[in-house]
Amino acid sequence: MDTLIKVENLRVSYPVAGGLFGRGGGVVNAVDGVSFEISRGEIVGLVGESGSGKTTTGRAIIRLAPVSGGSIFYFDGKNKTDLATLSKREFFPFRKKIQMIFQDPFNSLDPRMTIFKILCEPLDIYFKLDKKSKLKRAEELMELVGLEPSHLFRFPHEFSGGQRQRIGIARALAVQPEFIICDEPVSALDVSVQAQIINLISDLRSKLNLTCLFIAHDIAVVEHISSRMMVMTEGKIVESGVSAELCANPRHPYTRRLIDAVPKF
């Protein structure tokens, strides 16, 4: 298959504060030698409990967390770029290709901006559009994520959690990315809304030919949406494989514990 992103031996470590001026502490390896590959058009799940390093892995790919070691190769046609070595300015063009959907829909939208302004922020950075075409593009995005275009001039607090998450998705899609990192996009939502958002992401993937890294702590959610999944604990990937097989036949005891943690009715 056509590989889009290949992570090799990725490490993210944070210094632990100690002493009077923050010196003399050790380091914590939030991500400790993680390697995986994602093919174009695929949804890969990344599961683990909180503190396992899955969010940090996602953030490291998009440069919201500092990479301390390893490489992140991004394949663009015949070109292969190691994102981990790029400077901030060199990374800028990749911001348009890689986007992120955030966990907390109540925290990820600026409360003082209207939805139109929120959607204009990415448009202003990458496309020089006049006001009319911006409005048109914003309306398209609203329709794409299943929201009423006439609600563009409302503020985030006027929407429900699920609707806000849709706005977050629209914002990420505004720059027409190839690769989307979904960082626990449904864990802050009601169960009834979770399914809608998951279906939306999976529809959008096939419609726009997106590639996704889907991060979640709920293994049942990941099994439903992704073709392959990886299980992560304490900064390491302990098991990976085709979702259905992995869930039917977990080998690592940690995976088994995650599966047992899914409530059954």
Added chain:
Amino acid sequence: MKASLRAFRALLSVVFSDRHTGACFIFLAILCLACMFAEFFAPYPFAEQNLAIGASAPCAEHIFGTDILGRDVFTRILYGGRISFAVGFAATAVAVLIGACYGMVSALSPRRVDSAMMRLVDIAYALPFTILVILLMIIFGRSLWLIFVAIGAVEWLTMARIVRGMTLDIKSRQFVLASEALGQGFWGIMRLHILPNLIGTILVCATLTVPSVMLLESFLSFLGLGVQAPLPSWGTLVKEGAEYMLDAPWMLVFPAFFFSATLYCLNRVGAKLSAADLRRFSK
């Protein structure tokens, strides 16, 4: 600009959401205007003496009476209010400018720079500032500008702490991360996300700083370090009144009433705003 306008309108709607605070605000607005245009409202010039009548009790010509030099107390309250309000607002503006910038820079700096900057604030807090201001007055002489600057320089510390805390909080929110992920630069994030979210807090802080600045000014004037005679300020009026309070109580009662009423109203409005704003931020 638009964001600050919206914030201002939101603040007004909060102020008028209960009658008591609304009345306070209207009282302040009227008093402020009357002081600003004292020439039109005051029946006499503020330095006009009438030694023949001396300190006379309130009557039809002098509704709040006159002081020992026969100057109209009502007139002097208006002119004194002008100085007190001017010091209050100007020194607050100085404090807000220094404090907000310092707090924001501190919050956005690397950790070590940040803690060094905040330790500096801690040290400045520990200095006996009244004495420092008095020393400044003695060294540089008594000028109105120096009062603005000196009081502003004292009051910015609290502002710096509050703004730093708020900036740290906003910086860690996911919408700032999202903006960064979209490729927004440092100044873009400042302009679009951090400043608009700070404005409410800064306005609230400023309304609470004004009364404390006015109190500080009157305190300095009371000690004889404030504005120069014959220019009145509420502090000097209260001081003069206190000297003759047994013989001419009106000289103390009226300025003191206006001064305390103003402080009360300012604090009331500020408290109301800060309570409302806290609710909005915790939502």
